[in-house]
Amino acid sequence: xxxxxxxxxxxxxxxxxxxxxxxxxxxxxxxxxxxxxxxxxxxxxxxxxxxxxxxxxxxxxxxxxxxxxxxxxxxxxxxxxxxxxxxxxxxxxxxxxxxxxxxxxxxxxxxxxxxxxxxxxxxxxxxxxxxxxxxxxxxxxxxxxxxxxxxxxxxxxxxxxxxxxxxxxxxxxxxxxxxxxxxxxxxxxxxxxxxxxxxxxxxxxxxxxxxxxxxxx
Numbered sequence: 001x002x003x004x005x006x007x008x009x010x011x012x013x014x015x016x017x018x019x020x021x022x023x024x025x026x027x028x029x030x031x032x033x034x035x036x037x038x039x040x041x042x043x044x045x046x047x048x049x050x051x052x053x054x055x056x057x058x059x060x061x062x063x064x065x066x067x068x069x070x071x072x073x074x075x076x077x078x079x080x081x082x083x084x085x086x087x088x089x090x091x092x093x094x095x096x097x098x099x100x101x102x103x104x105x106x107x108x109x110x111x112x113x114x115x116x117x118x119x120x121x122x123x124x125x126x127x128x129x130x131x132x133x134x135x136x137x138x139x140x141x142x143x144x145x146x147x148x149x150x151x152x153x154x155x156x157x158x159x160x161x162x163x164x165x166x167x168x169x170x171x172x173x174x175x176x177x178x179x180x181x182x183x184x185x186x187x188x189x190x191x192x193x194x195x196x197x198x199x200x201x202x203x204x205x206x207x208x209x210x211x212x213x214x215x216x217x
Contacts, residue, residue, distance in 0.1 A: 004030060011157035012042040014150065017083045019051030027083060028060045035066055038216070041157040041164065042066060044149045047084050048073035058082035059107040063172075067156050067164050071149040072137065082108045085115060085136075088168060089152060091145040092137035160198040161216040166190075 004015050013034045021027050027045075034040045043066050061083070070084030073093045084090050085108075113119060115136055131137045141148045156164055166189040174182030193199055197217045205212035 004034065010154045011039060011161075012044060012150070012153035013037070013040045014044045014046050014146070016049065017045050017047045017052050017080065018049045019053075021052055021054075023054045023056045024058045024060050024079075024082070025056055027054075028064070031061075031064055031066075031068070035064070040066070041161045041216070042153040043068045044146070044153050045070045045084055045087060046146055046149075047071060047076075047080050048144075048146060050074065050077075050080075052079050052083060053077070054079045054082075057107060058086065058111075061086035062107075065165060065168075067153075067168055069149045069153055071145040073145055078108075082111075085111055088171075089139075089149075090137045091149045091152075092131055092140050093145050094140055094142045160193075160196075160202060160212075160214040162196055162198055163193055166193060 004013055015027070015030050015034070017027060021030070031043055034043055043064070045068065047070050064086070067089075068087040069089040069091065070087040071091050072080070072084055117134060132140045139148065170182075170186040170189050173185060177185065198212075198214045201214060202212050
């Protein structure tokens with residue numbers, strides 16, 4: 001059975017999404033367990049291997065607090081697509097293919113349509129570059145997508161954890177708000193950040209020309 005791999009010094013964790021994961025609810029439980037780990041600031045879903053098949057509602061993956069990255073590879077079935085679709089960043093490989101399944105239903109179908117920017121009735125097959133152009137993946141690599149996902153995870157985890165969480169919250173909430181309200185919400189979160197120890201640490205580190213040591217407080 002696959003197990004989570006935690007890079008404690010680099011503050012991120014990798015969850016293999018394969019046949020050992022029984023459902024989307026199980027995957028969310030694994031993610032929530034990592035959220036409560038003080039050493040983990042970013043979660044990476046390794047969706048490169050076949051075997052993951054889930055029949056429950058993928059909407060349980062929505063609104064996860066920590067920044068999340070998915071690494072996709074190979075021919076993608078519906079369950080593997082949905083496992084990564086609720087992540088903030090998705091990394092694909094250059095030889096990857098994706099088939100839109102017309103039988104997709106519920107919130108998964110609606111979310112897929114939102115990300116692609118198409119109607120729910122459209123059916124399409126795309127190469128990785130087409131997936132990049134339509135926004136389904138954030139980046140396409142010729143090598144191992146997990147290596148790129150971990151590189152990004154390390155970069156994000158090196159920043160202040162409260163700031164990265166607030167940035168994610170501002171983006172996702174802002175998508176559903178009028179622009180004026182979204183900008184106001186972002187300003188409110190910025191003001192909250194000014195009260196944190198990490199903000200003071202960032203200023204001190206900058207003035208002393210040293211790497212910051214963020215604690216998430």
